[in-house]
Amino acid sequence: MRIFDPHIHMTSRTTDDYRRMAAAGVRAVVEPAFWLGQPRTNPGSFADYFDSLLGWEPYRAGLFGIRHHATIALNPKEANDPRCRPVLDLLPRYLDKDGVVAVGEIGYDSMTPEEDDAFARQLALAIEHDLPALVHTPHRDKARGTRRTLDVAAESGIPPGRVLVDHLNELTVEIVKESGCWMGFSIYPETKMSPPRMVEILRRHGPERVLVNSAADWGHSDPLLTLETARAMLDAGFDADDVDRVMWSNPVEFFGQSGRLDLSGADQPEPAFQGSSILRGGS
Amino acid sequence: MDAYGLLDVLGQDWVTEARAEVARRPGAIGRHFASAGRRAGRAPLDGAPGWRADEAARALLLAALPPEDLTERVAVLYAEGTADEKLAVLKALPLLPVGAEAVLLLRDAIRTNDARLLRAALGPSARHLDQAAWRQAVLKCVFTGVPLDGVHGLDERADAELAVMLAGLAGERAAAGRAVPADAAALLDRLTQQKEARCASSTRTST
Numbered sequence: 001m002r003i004f005d006p007h008i009h010m011t012s013r014t015t016d017d018y019r020r021m022a023a024a025g026v027r028a029v030v031e032p033a034f035w036l037g038q039p040r041t042n043p044g045s046f047a048d049y050f051d052s053l054l055g056w057e058p059y060r061a062g063l064f065g066i067r068h069h070a071t072i073a074l075n076p077k078e079a080n081d082p083r084c085r086p087v088l089d090l091l092p093r094y095l096d097k098d099g100v101v102a103v104g105e106i107g108y109d110s111m112t113p114e115e116d117d118a119f120a121r122q123l124a125l126a127i128e129h130d131l132p133a134l135v136h137t138p139h140r141d142k143a144r145g146t147r148r149t150l151d152v153a154a155e156s157g158i159p160p161g162r163v164l165v166d167h168l169n170e171l172t173v174e175i176v177k178e179s180g181c182w183m184g185f186s187i188y189p190e191t192k193m194s195p196p197r198m199v200e201i202l203r204r205h206g207p208e209r210v211l212v213n214s215a216a217d218w219g220h221s222d223p224l225l226t227l228e229t230a231r232a233m234l235d236a237g238f239d240a241d242d243v244d245r246v247m248w249s250n251p252v253e254f255f256g257q258s259g260r261l262d263l264s265g266a267d268q269p270e271p272a273f274q275g276s277s278i279l280r281g282g283s
Numbered sequence: 284m285d286a287y288g289l290l291d292v293l294g295q296d297w298v299t300e301a302r303a304e305v306a307r308r309p310g311a312i313g314r315h316f317a318s319a320g321r322r323a324g325r326a327p328l329d330g331a332p333g334w335r336a337d338e339a340a341r342a343l344l345l346a347a348l349p350p351e352d353l354t355e356r357v358a359v360l361y362a363e364g365t366a367d368e369k370l371a372v373l374k375a376l377p378l379l380p381v382g383a384e385a386v387l388l389l390r391d392a393i394r395t396n397d398a399r400l401l402r403a404a405l406g407p408s409a410r411h412l413d414q415a416a417w418r419q420a421v422l423k424c425v426f427t428g429v430p431l432d433g434v435h436g437l438d439e440r441a442d443a444e445l446a447v448m449l450a451g452l453a454g455e456r457a458a459a460g461r462a463v464p465a466d467a468a469a470l471l472d473r474l475t476q477q478k479e480a481r482c483a484s485s486t487r488t489s490t
Contacts, residue, residue, distance in 0.1 A: 054365040059397050093313065097365055098320035098337075260321050 001243065003226050004028040006251040007134070007166060007184060007213035010057050010068065011036075011049070017216075017223050022064040024227045027266040030255060031057060032071040032105045032134050035078055037218050043086045046074070050090075054099045067266045069255065071104035071134045079118035080110070088121060095129040101258040102126070104134025105166070108145045111138065116152070123156035132162040132257050134184075137172065146172040150179045164211065164254055169193060173201055177209070182254050186215035187225040195225065195232040202233065207246045211254065284331055286346040286378050292330035293339045295323060302347035309348050309356060316344055316360055320367055334374070341371035346378050354384045361388050366397055373403035383411045393420045402433040409435055418445045425452060425467040432466065438473065446474035 003026045010018070010031050021029075031053055033046075040046060053070040061068035072094045074087040094100060103126040108115050126133040135153065138145035146165065153163050160180030167186050168176055176183050185201065186192045198212060216223040230243045255261050290298065301315040323340035331339060348356055357379065361372040373392055376385050385408050392404035393416070405420055412420065417440060424431055431437055449471045453463045462468070 051363075051365075055369070056366070056395075056397070059366050059399075093317070093363065096314050096317035098318065098367065099365055262320070262325065264325070 001025045001227070001230055001240075001247070002027050003230065003247045004030075004251040005213055005223070005226050006030045006164075006211045006255065007032055007186065007215050008223060009034060009215070009217035010061065011052060012218035013216060013223060015060065018061060018064040018066060021223050022066055024224050026066060026223070026226065028067040028069075028251075028263055029061065030069050030071060030101060030134075030251070032102075033073050034075045034105050034136075034217070039081065040078060041081075041083050043084065043090055046084070046087045047090060050094050054094075054097055058099060065266070067263055069099050069101045069261060071102040072100050073104050073106045073122050073134075074118055075105055076107050076109040076115050076118065076136060076138075080112055080114045085114075085118075088118065091122070091125055092129070095125060095131060098260055098262075100131070101255040101260050102132045102134045102164070103129070104164075105136040106133060107136040107149050108138045109136075111141065111145055111148065119149075119152055120156060123153060123158055126162070127156065127158055130259070132164065132254060133158060135163060135165050135181075137165060137167050139167070142167075142169070143171050147175060150175060150181065153181065154179070162257055166213070167192060167215070170197070170201065173205060177205060182209045182211060182250075184211045184213060186213050187229050188215065189220055189222055189225070191220075195229040198229050199232045199236045199238075202238070202242075202246070203236070207238075207242050207250070209250065210246055211250050212246055284334075286343055289331055289334065289339050289378075290343055292328050292334075293323070293336060293343065295336075295340065297322060298340050298343050302343060305344055305347040306349060309352065312344055312348065312356065312360070316341055316364075316368065319344065319371075337367060338371045338374050341368065342375035342378055345372065345375045350380060353379065354381050357381060358384070358388065361391070366400070370399050370403055373400065373408075374406070376408040377406065381408075386411045390416065393423065396427070398427055398429045401427065402429050405434045407435045414440075414442070414444075418442075418448060421445060422448050422452065425449065425463055428464060430464070430466060431470060437470065441470060441474055443474070443478060446471060446478065449474070 005026055008029050008031060010029060033050060033053060050072055058068040072091060078084045095103065103122050106119050106122045123133060135149055137149055149165060164182040164184050165176045166184035168183050173183055185198055187195060187198060202210065212226055212229050214221060214223045214225045226247060230247050233243050305312045319340040320337040323336040325335050325337050328334045328336055328339055345357060357372060361369055364372060389404045389408060389412055392400040401423060409417060421434060449467060453471060456463050
């Protein structure tokens with residue numbers, strides 16, 4: 001089974017996670033820029049973070065035969081901090097880069113005017129840089145937040161087929177499906193979405209335009225819940241093609257719209273330096 | 284291989300056009316440099332051993348920059364670069380009229396834990412590194428498993444102090460039941476033999 005995790009914050013995960021993910025069949029990941037738990041206080045802090053998403057992380061992933069791409073944006077939460085707003089001016093040079101396959105995560109956290117502005121400006125940047133958009137939906141007031149997300153996306157002029165609306169559940173899936181946007185589901189150990197609930201949603205709505213991710217980060221999360229969901233699909237009677245569509249072909253199709261997805265050698269560990277110290281545990 | 288040879292082997296028209304634009308308007312290099320991977324591809328170049336297509340395209344863009352401000356522009360592209368972009372800058376250094384100013388880039392690359400950058404920093408431009416920094420970089424190659432065949436002029440520059448450092452690492456490894464890579468053990472052997480030969484000759488002279 002091949003797995004493409006379209007939303008995982010590897011910066012917060014250990015090298016041991018990469019090893020377990022590779023063994024479980026994860027061959028490609030997309031790491032969206034988000035917040036880090038500790039608020040940042042200046043744009044330089046973001047630049048170092050973005051550089052890491054395009055430098056160190058792809059290298060670290062490559063050592064385990066996992067292809068790593070990123071999405072870049074000022075996240076909704078920190079868009080509210082005036083000290084972080086100048087990050088918007090840094091974005092154009094990052095959005096030109098090869099490893100960047102979407103603008104994201106953008107969208108709403110608390111639905112403030114500052115978030116409205118950052119969301120609209122970054123949707124415009126997605127259009128300008130010919131990139132899809134990865135849109136986070138709020139954890140509080142989710143249904144109304146998702147509705148507003150779809151309205152703002154439609155208003156921007158970006159085609160719905162180039163928008164992935166993430167962290168959906170039973171109450172938000174329908175309106176996103178109707179909008180023509182792609183539907184993302186984050187499988188978490190306790191919150192957001194579970195494998196059995198995900199299977200039920202797939203049964204009801206089908207696998208078209210559906211992406212499943214672990215959204216694993218520094219919180220209580222598990223990078224192997226994509227695999228567990230795939231197994232739950234098989235147990236529930238979905239065939240291997242359905243599983244492959246959700247776990248591989250759909251993310252490839254969505255992020256492939258960037259023209260920057262490079263999956264060559266997606267199952268080959270970097271051959272040159274097998275003794276490299278991060279594999280061995282040195283420094 | 285010089286820039287013209289590389290251009291010939293790469294054989295991509297867009298690079299020729301982008302180089303002309305960069306020569307006229309150096310500020311145009313940013314977007315070309317950032318998108319070179321998806322435009323050129325990443326396949327190894329048959330006619331240019333050690334070069335991938337994207338690296339060659341980026342090196343050729345850098346080589347098209349006018350000499351004024353070249354060092355500053357190269358430094359910014361490196362500083363703001365992805366790992367692939369940084370690697371291309373390091374590989375391009377021998378093709379560019381950048382002198383000792385390259386040291387800051389080399390030192391940055393050597394500080395990273397990206398084996399590709401470390402290896403690239405020890406190419407011909409490493410002549411600008413002082414001996415202490417160069418020895419530490421070579422030792423880091425051994426420590427992190429980067430093959431020494433990429434170290435430019437290894438035997439000419441390896442000295443008695445490097446031999447002491449390699450012997451120390453080999454001793455630590457032996458204590459842990461591990462070996463140093465074969466190329467490092469071989470280098471240590473050569474350095475030890477040279478030292479013994481020198482000692483023998485100085486003993487003969489003194490008696």
